[in-house]
Amino acid sequence: MPIRLRVEGLSAKRGEDLIFHDISFIVAAGEALIVTGPNGSGKSTLLRVLAGLLTAESGTVRMDDTVADISHPRELCHYLGHRNAMKHELTVEENLSFWKSFMGDSAGGSGIGLEEATEALGLGGISHLPFGYLSAGQQRRMAMAKLLVAYRPVWILDEPTAALDAAADRMFAGLVERHLGAGGIVVAATHQPLGVAARELRMTGFAGVGEVV
Amino acid sequence: MISLFLRDLKLSMRAGGGALIGVLFFMTVVAVVPFAVGPDLNLLSRIGPAILWIGALLASLLGLDRLFQAEREDGSLDLMLMQETPLVLTVLVKCLAHWTATGLPLVIAAPLLGLFMNMSEVAIGATMLTLLVGTPAITFIGATGAAVAVTLPRGGLLVSILVLPLAIPVLIFGVSAAYAAVQDPAPFLPPLLILIAITLFFAVIGPLAAALALRSASD
Numbered sequence: 278m279p280i281r282l283r284v285e286g287l288s289a290k291r292g293e294d295l296i297f298h299d300i301s302f303i304v305a306a307g308e309a310l311i312v313t314g315p316n317g318s319g320k321s322t323l324l325r326v327l328a329g330l331l332t333a334e335s336g337t338v339r340m341d342d343t344v345a346d347i348s349h350p351r352e353l354c355h356y357l358g359h360r361n362a363m364k365h366e367l368t369v370e371e372n373l374s375f376w377k378s379f380m381g382d383s384a385g386g387s388g389i390g391l392e393e394a395t396e397a398l399g400l401g402g403i404s405h406l407p408f409g410y411l412s413a414g415q416q417r418r419m420a421m422a423k424l425l426v427a428y429r430p431v432w433i434l435d436e437p438t439a440a441l442d443a444a445a446d447r448m449f450a451g452l453v454e455r456h457l458g459a460g461g462i463v464v465a466a467t468h469q470p471l472g473v474a475a476r477e478l479r480m481t482g483f484a485g486v487g488e489v490v
Numbered sequence: 491m492i493s494l495f496l497r498d499l500k501l502s503m504r505a506g507g508g509a510l511i512g513v514l515f516f517m518t519v520v521a522v523v524p525f526a527v528g529p530d531l532n533l534l535s536r537i538g539p540a541i542l543w544i545g546a547l548l549a550s551l552l553g554l555d556r557l558f559q560a561e562r563e564d565g566s567l568d569l570m571l572m573q574e575t576p577l578v579l580t581v582l583v584k585c586l587a588h589w590t591a592t593g594l595p596l597v598i599a600a601p602l603l604g605l606f607m608n609m610s611e612v613a614i615g616a617t618m619l620t621l622l623v624g625t626p627a628i629t630f631i632g633a634t635g636a637a638v639a640v641t642l643p644r645g646g647l648l649v650s651i652l653v654l655p656l657a658i659p660v661l662i663f664g665v666s667a668a669y670a671a672v673q674d675p676a677p678f679l680p681p682l683l684i685l686i687a688i689t690l691f692f693a694v695i696g697p698l699a700a701a702l703a704l705r706s707a708s709d
Contacts, residue, residue, distance in 0.1 A: 328568070329571070329572060330572070347574070348574075352573065354572065359565070360564050360565030361564065362564055362565035362569050363566075364497075364564065365564075367497070367504070371497070371500065375497045378492075378493040379491075379493050379570075379573070379575075381574075
């Protein structure tokens with residue numbers, strides 16, 4: 278059963294100020310939504326609301342047609358924020374195997390092995406190194422390997438390709454493409470094009486209403 | 491959940507993890523007492539259990555503030571908040587791992603430091619037992635403080651101050667049980683059982699309160 282991410286009348290506040298209000302959209306399985314807009318327009322806030330890390334001022338986030346028995350939509354989501362959620366003191370392998378067994382797989386899919394995941398990001402063979410030894414770009418790519426080792430149908434990505442070179446950019450576009458092909462959903466905030474066909478949600482900032490183009 | 495326990499244990503063993511900082515602090519505090527009090531062996535053995543308990547209490551408060559702050563700084567906390575696994579369970583496992591890494595070494599080091607204080611075998615054994623059942627309570631109480639102060643960059647001292655009043659009953663019953671073992675008329679079992687009850691009580695309340703605090707602290 279393909280799932281759908283349905284957002285209705287969403288608004289959120291930071292402190293006293295309304296960052297955005299009344300955003301509604303539907304993303305169906307196999308679709309990507311790119312959130313764009315100037316700095317401070319509320320892209321990250323929107324993604325954190327979708328991931329259930331911030332409470333919305335009003336409106337709802339729902340997963341339609343899902344087979345999984347979940348109490349909250351966030352349980353079907355991967356969230357890749359600005360921070361990598363990896364421990365510098367542990368090796369890459371220890372980090373990834375922890376997240377793999379801690380997160381588990383959502384219903385309807387299964388994560389791939391550690392070796393395979395690091396290969397897919399072009400970093401096979403260095404997973405025995407402590408995470409802190411890697412360069413910023415390598416760290417970012419290893420954090421992306423988390424998306425592969427534990428299966429979640431929805432990926433929420435906040436500036437995923439910030440520290441990446443052009444080749445890694447294309448590699449990541451390939452991963453996103455494959456995830457979409459398998460019936461996944463991607464919502465990403467980004468300044469650079471992601472390299473995949475996607476609809477765009479343009480945030481206009483400060484209580485402005487975002488429009489889906 | 492086992493994987494979270496093992497990961498936290500590994501992290502505390504690695505450089506900068508701070509598993510041994512608590513024991514070192516404990517040793518420092520207890521080791522200077524005989525120098526300050528002087529070579530009065532009777533006095534030392536009389537205040538021994540209390541000094542060990544004070545040292546253990548302060549040492550277990552040390553490093554508690556990093557329990558969730560380290561997770562928050564690298565973004566791991568976000569992912570933990572999103573999982574299907576109840577957050578209460580995650581917090582409980584983190585507390586157990588933290589106690590194993592920092593509390594258990596205190597219990598193991600206690601007999602050695604008991605010798606410094608000229609304590610009898612019975613007193614050392616009783617103190618060790620009370621520390622074993624009492625120090626987990628301090629970790630559970632501390633988890634709540636750590637969760638409340640998770641967004642504060644310099645929350646360390648604040649956590650200790652928040653937590654200390656709640657930890658006082660643990661200290662009172664721990665020390666009174668340890669004394670009861672060596673002083674004849676006082677009964678040993680009742681204070682020990684109350685201490686165990688306190689630990690069990692906070693094992694339930696602590697993670698629950700910490701989970702609530704973490705949920706509302708998200709930004």
